[in-house]
Amino acid sequence: MTTTTRGHDEPPSVALRTEALEQLLTERGLIDPKVMNGIITQYETTVGPLNGAKVVARAWTDPEYRHRLLEDGTAAIKELGFGGFQGEHIVAVANTPTTHHVVVCTLCSCYPWPVLGLPPSWYKDPAYRARVVREPRTVLSEMGLELDDEVQVVVHDSTSEVRWLVLPERPAGTEHLTEEELVPLVTRDAMVGVAKAAAP
Amino acid sequence: MSAPLDIEGPAAPPRSNGELLFTEPWESRAFGMAVTLYEAGAFTWPDFQTALIARIAAWEATASPDEPYDYYQLWLAALEDVLAGLCAVSSDEVTVRARALARRPPGHDHRDLHDHDHPH
Numbered sequence: 001m002t003t004t005t006r007g008h009d010e011p012p013s014v015a016l017r018t019e020a021l022e023q024l025l026t027e028r029g030l031i032d033p034k035v036m037n038g039i040i041t042q043y044e045t046t047v048g049p050l051n052g053a054k055v056v057a058r059a060w061t062d063p064e065y066r067h068r069l070l071e072d073g074t075a076a077i078k079e080l081g082f083g084g085f086q087g088e089h090i091v092a093v094a095n096t097p098t099t100h101h102v103v104v105c106t107l108c109s110c111y112p113w114p115v116l117g118l119p120p121s122w123y124k125d126p127a128y129r130a131r132v133v134r135e136p137r138t139v140l141s142e143m144g145l146e147l148d149d150e151v152q153v154v155v156h157d158s159t160s161e162v163r164w165l166v167l168p169e170r171p172a173g174t175e176h177l178t179e180e181e182l183v184p185l186v187t188r189d190a191m192v193g194v195a196k197a198a199a200p
Numbered sequence: 201m202s203a204p205l206d207i208e209g210p211a212a213p214p215r216s217n218g219e220l221l222f223t224e225p226w227e228s229r230a231f232g233m234a235v236t237l238y239e240a241g242a243f244t245w246p247d248f249q250t251a252l253i254a255r256i257a258a259w260e261a262t263a264s265p266d267e268p269y270d271y272y273q274l275w276l277a278a279l280e281d282v283l284a285g286l287c288a289v290s291s292d293e294v295t296v297r298a299r300a301l302a303r304r305p306p307g308h309d310h311r312d313l314h315d316h317d318h319p320h
Contacts, residue, residue: 012298014273015226020297021280022229024289031236039239040232044221085235085245107253109271118221118231124271126260 048117051082052165053186055115056197059092060170061179070094073165077115087114087163093156094167095193100151101166102140102193104132105158112163116188123192133157143194156193166191171199227272234279243282251278251285 012020025031055077059066069076073090077083090112093101105111106129111119122128122143132139136153140146147153156164168190174182177200189195222228238245255274263269283289 012295012302014270014276015224016298016301017280017294018226018230018233018276019301020294021276021283021289022233023301024293024297025233025237025283028288030242030288031233031240035240036229036232036236039235040228043231043235044228085239108249108256109252110249121271124269126256126269 043113043118047113049115049186049188049191050183051080051117052112052115052188052191053183054080055082055092055165056167056186056191057179057182059167060182066094066167069167077165082114084114086110087112089161090115090163090165092165092167093154095169095196097169098151099154100140100147100193101154101156101164102132102136103156103158103164103166104129106130106133107159110158110163112165115165116191120188140194143189145195166193168193168197171197173199222272224272230272230276230279234275237279237283242288243286248278248282251281254278255281 022031022033022036026033055069058080059069065076065079068079069092073092074083074088076092077087077090095101105123109119109124111123128139133155136155137147140153158164168186170182171185174185177185185197185200187195187197190197222231234248237243238248252275255278259269259274280289280291280294284291
C-alpha cells in the first residue's frame with residue numbers, strides 16, 4: 001500500500017493546489033496566515049444576513065430611516081455599524097404590492113457582503129444567473145414565490161460597482177411587533193428578492 | 201485559529217440560513233487568500249473580479265451539460281491567474297509544490313485528502 005496514488009501525469013487535486021498556493025504565498029511574505037485566519041473567521045461568524053435583517057427591521061419601524069435607506073443605502077446601513085468591503089455602494093430597493101425586485105449577478109457573484117454575508121450556492125449557479133433574467137417569474141415560482149400577474153418584476157444585475165439590497169414588504173399582521181421581534185422574520189432570500197418576508 | 205478546518209469538531213462549519221458557507225475546508229482557504237491579498241494591496245478587487253468572470257465564462261463556454269459547477273475551483277484558478285500576471289507565483293510553481301505535498305508520507309496531517317483507501 002502506498003500513499004502515492006496519484007501518478008505524475010495526473011493533476012493535483014484542487015485541495016492540494018490550494019494548500020500549495022497558501023504555502024508559497026506565506027513563504028514569500030505575501031500573506032500572513034494569522035491575518036487570513038482572522039478574515040475567514042470574520043466571514044464565518046460575524047458577517048451574515050442577520051446584519052441585513054436589522055437594517056430591514058429598522059426600515060419597517062422607522063419611516064425616516066426607511067427614507068434614508070432608499071436615498072443612500074450605504075450611508076443608512078453604516079448608521080447601524082455595517083459596511084466595508086463589497087458594501088461600498090449599496091442601493092436598497094423597496095418591494096411594494098405592485099413591484100417586486102430581485103437581484104442577480106449575471107457575470108459572477110457580486111453580492112453585498114456586509115449585510116448578507118457570502119452568497120449562497122444557488123446565487124452563484126449558472127442556471128440562476130442566466131435564467132432569472134430571461135424568465136424571472138418562472139424561476140421565482142420554482143423557488144416557491146408565486147407572484148400575481150399584475151405585479152411588475154424588476155431584475156437588478158450587480159455587474160457594476162453597485163450591490164443591491166431588496167427591502168421586502170413588512171408582512172401583514174405584524175403591526176404589534178417591535179423592531180427586535182421583526183428581525184427574525186427577515187430572511188436572506190427575502191433580501192435577495194427570491195422570497196417574501198413571512199409573518200410569524 | 202484552525203477552526204475553519206475542523207469539519208466535525210466543536211467548531212463545525214458555519215451555516216448561513218441553513219446552508220454551509222464552505223462545503224470543503226480548502227474553499228475557505230481559497231476565499232481567505234484572495235481577500236487577504238486584496239486587503240494587503242497585492243491587487244485591486246476589479247483585477248480579481250475580471251479574472252473570475254473570465255474563468256466562469258470559459259467554464260460555461262466549454263463545460264458539458266452534466267459537469268458539476270465548482271465555484272471555488274474557478275475562484276482559485278482566477279486567483280492563480282492574477283498572481284501569475286503579477287509574477288508573484290507561477291502556475292508551475294503551484295503544480296510542483298502540490299505534487300510534493302501529494303507525496304507526503306503516511307501519518308502527516310492530510311486532513312482533507314482522504315481520497316485513498318488506506319485505513320486510519
